[in-house]
Amino acid sequence: MNRFQKWLFLAGFIFISFGCQRDDICPEGTDTTSLLVIEFYDPLDPTRLKAVSNLTVRASGMEEVLVESSTVNTVSIPLRTNENFTEYIFTVNSGSDEENSDTVTFTYSPDPEYLNRACGYKVNFNSLDVAIHDDEDNWILSETIIQESVENETEAHIYFTH
Incomplete structure (x- = not known):
């Protein structure tokens, strides 16, 4: 190796060894922007989940489809962090002759929270509200807001009956 290559190797080694600090890596398990959790319930027995x-x-x-034609009683969906509303189309019996779509608008106040230099920000959503657009055949019958703030994904934020 010539002298230039030795210095280049030494400089690269020093940069790699000391260039990254421990706090430059966001630890796994750090809170991130939470998804909105929606559970679906039976209108005749509002204590029973209904797929x-x-x-x-x-x-x-x-x-782009976020939930792909599946039979579920709970969904977790993202909210837009750069706006104060997000609108989704929920389609039941997707791909069949009985397909039915409802448009739902979620409104909220995004509240960025600084975590640290490595992780940046996460966004909490406050003052959550929901509106189901009326059409001639809504399959979502009603909504109940359980938590007006979306700060974690451990519990449902909204219940829909269908």
């Missing part, structure tokens, strides 16, 4: 057949969820105006 939605072949549910598909996608953001209004987008082609």
Whole structure:
């Protein structure tokens, strides 16, 4: 090795050894922006979860599907962090002759929270509200807001009956 290569190797070694500090890596398990958790219930027995057949969820105006035709009683979906509303289309019996779509708008106040230099920010959502757009055949019958703040994903924030 010539002298230049030795100095380049030494400089690279020093940079790699001392260039990154321990706090430059966001630890696994650090809170991040939480998803909105929605549970679906039976209107005749509001204490009983009721699965939605072949549910598909996608953001209004987008082609990307967030929940792909599955039978579930709970969904977790993201809210837009740069706006104060997010609109989704919930489709039941997706892909069948009985397909039915409802448009739902979630409004909220985004509240960025600084975590640290490595992790940056997470966004909490306060003053959560929901509106189901009326059409001639809504399959979502009602909504109940359980938690007006979305700060974690451990419990449901909204209940829908269908």
